[in-house]
Amino acid sequence: MIEINDLTKTFQDITAVNHVSLEIPEGQVFGLLGTNGAGKSTLLRMLSGILKPDGGTILIDAIHIWDNPRVKENCFYLSDKQYFFPNASPEAMGRFYRGLYPSFCFGRYLDLLDDFDFDRFRKIRTFSKGMKKQIAVFASICAETPYIFCDEVFDGLDPVIRQSVTALIKSEMKRRPLTPVIASHNLKELEDFCDQIGILHKGGVLLSRDIHSMQYKTQKLQCILKEDQLSRLLEQADLVSVKQEGFLTTLLLRGSRGEITSFIEQFQPERYAFLPLTLEEIFINETEAIGYDIKLLFS
Numbered sequence: 001m002i003e004i005n006d007l008t009k010t011f012q013d014i015t016a017v018n019h020v021s022l023e024i025p026e027g028q029v030f031g032l033l034g035t036n037g038a039g040k041s042t043l044l045r046m047l048s049g050i051l052k053p054d055g056g057t058i059l060i061d062a063i064h065i066w067d068n069p070r071v072k073e074n075c076f077y078l079s080d081k082q083y084f085f086p087n088a089s090p091e092a093m094g095r096f097y098r099g100l101y102p103s104f105c106f107g108r109y110l111d112l113l114d115d116f117d118f119d120r121f122r123k124i125r126t127f128s129k130g131m132k133k134q135i136a137v138f139a140s141i142c143a144e145t146p147y148i149f150c151d152e153v154f155d156g157l158d159p160v161i162r163q164s165v166t167a168l169i170k171s172e173m174k175r176r177p178l179t180p181v182i183a184s185h186n187l188k189e190l191e192d193f194c195d196q197i198g199i200l201h202k203g204g205v206l207l208s209r210d211i212h213s214m215q216y217k218t219q220k221l222q223c224i225l226k227e228d229q230l231s232r233l234l235e236q237a238d239l240v241s242v243k244q245e246g247f248l249t250t251l252l253l254r255g256s257r258g259e260i261t262s263f264i265e266q267f268q269p270e271r272y273a274f275l276p277l278t279l280e281e282i283f284i285n286e287t288e289a290i291g292y293d294i295k296l297l298f299s
């Protein structure tokens with residue numbers, strides 16, 4: 001588990017991270033969402049022990065990260081700009097990582113390179129941005145660290161590779177204790193992947209929530225209703241939004257699945273069905289309550 005308490009970091013007159021407190025439970029994917037300049041990279045670099053905080057504390061599994069090489073060995077920092085030696089091949093970088101991380105699984109790393117059709121002896125500098133990112137992801141998985149801190153890991157990956165990478169991380173989480181923290185400025189990039197989301201804004205935490213429990217609070221429903229029934233429903237509903245397309249009405253309503261089922265059935269719809277929520281829909285209520293429009297922040 002990661003416990004961040006009152007963490008602050010300034011660069012001259014810029015406060016990049018401003019009294020941030022967060023708890024990141026283990027074994028879950030934590031999405032760190034924030035607009036450009038929100039402080040995500042600075043926070044991840046402090047979590048990895050690369051940057052020293054000006055104030056506050058970070059405990060990883062109850063041990064202070066700063067100045068503690070043993071804890072740092074448990075964390076892999078996947079930077080948004082990966083560093084590779086100038087003429088290194090994926091194979092040579094693998095040997096380097098093996099020296100750095102005591103549990104690095106070199107055989108598995110080579111297998112992943114083969115599975116994803118990489119020439120392990122080609123110079124990495126000749127690879128595309130997305131290909132370089134994939135090599136870094138393979139290394140992070142094979143380092144066998146219980147924590148991976150990823151900065152904009154999906155940026156530059158095409159949809160198919162993105163899916164393979166998320167599947168790889170998820171299957172790794174089933175195999176061993178692993179907590180990935182994924183920073184992104186794009187709400188859609190974190191969709192279907194994170195269990196928890198923390199929203200950073202101007203260096204501070206706007207909110208941090210468990211997505212699965214949030215999903216119980218808002219429901220998306222599509223239904224066919226007679227006109228008079230629909231207007232009665234709209235008068236009585238605890239409504240977030242409504243959209244009408246032909247005879248089909250799509251509603252975003254506050255309440256549990258059970259509450260909304262009893263509510264809608266009063267109006268005897270011809271048909272109705274619950275639809276999956278997007279992250280934007282899950283957070284729309286919460287961000288509104290604290291005076292922010294999530295659509296403006298992250299669309």
Ligand SMILES: Nc1ncnc2c1ncn2[C@@H]1O[C@H](COP(=O)(O)OP(=O)(O)OP(=O)(O)O)[C@@H](O)[C@H]1O
Pocket residue numbers: 011012014015016034035036037038039040041042043185
């Ligand atoms: N080394 C540095 N020196 C001076 N200012 C810095 C430094 N690193 C970060 N900052 C500033 O701190 C603030 C937060 O930057 P940070 O890179 O953490 O944001 P971010 O959320 O990762 O942004 P992005 O999504 O654009 O990568 C920004 O205003 C940035 O200019």
